[in-house]
Amino acid sequence: MNITRKWASKKQRALEILVRLKRLYPNAPCTLNYATPVQLLVATILSAQCTDERVNLVTPALFGQFPDAEALAKAEPVEIENLIRSTGFYRNKAKNIQAACRILVAEYGGKVPPSMEQLLRLPGVARKTANVVLAHAFGINAGVTVDTHVKRLSYRLGLTKNTDPIHIERDLIRLLPSDDWENFSIRIIYHGRAICKARNPACEACLLSDLCPSANVRE
DNA sequence: ATCCCGAGGG
DNA sequence: CCCTCTGGAT
Structure with missing residues (x-):
């Protein structure tokens, strides 16, 4: 049939x-908790191979200590690792989050750039993550x-x-x-x-x- | 194709 | 034990 x-x-x-x-x-609704586009970007990176529910368990402490790109860019990597450990892949995720935030600070005034092309240059960000951020932070339908x-x-x-x-x-x-x-x-x-x-x-x-x-x- | 990686379910 | 969870880089 x-x-x-x-x-x-x-x-x-x-x-x-x-x-x-x-x-x-x-x-x-998007089930990730966040207050700013930068936090959405970070939460989405954390959501790789991990439930949103678990991401939401670690982001209050993470964003409490490091609320924006500037703070995450300056943090000790091990501090980020300890805060996100339970989401898995924590070394790569911490490294990517910090490297991405340093680019945000250096090139975009600490903000998330609102285009697919710019987002794809960030470490740890491919089309899945970029699509989520563009859609929810900027209302841009870049892709699926x-x-x-x-x-x-x-x-x-x-x-x-x-x-x-x-x-x-x-x-x-x-x-x-x-x-x-x-x-x-x-x-x-x-x-x-x-x-x-x-x-x-x-x-x-x-x-x-x-x-x-x-x-x-x-x- | 393989690696990174922890937590929970079956 | 094995599989899966809003992946990405090498």
């Missing part, structure tokens, strides 16, 4: 998925945030045949209106956490299953 046969096109199916997700998760959930669900839902984030993002950009890029990612992430889990996807409870070529076909 070919799911796509029931829909005029993959794009139409993608738009129906978007409508369902909006109905399913009416409110879909492709994290592990967006990757997994886009593939299962048949919205892409690719497995690398760059090509998945390209496919999603073609399928979705730019105004919906970020809320699509957030809602997909919600759905990935609650229903379409990596391990045992709850297809029986999934309100997208009639749109999903992978529904109930996993062992």
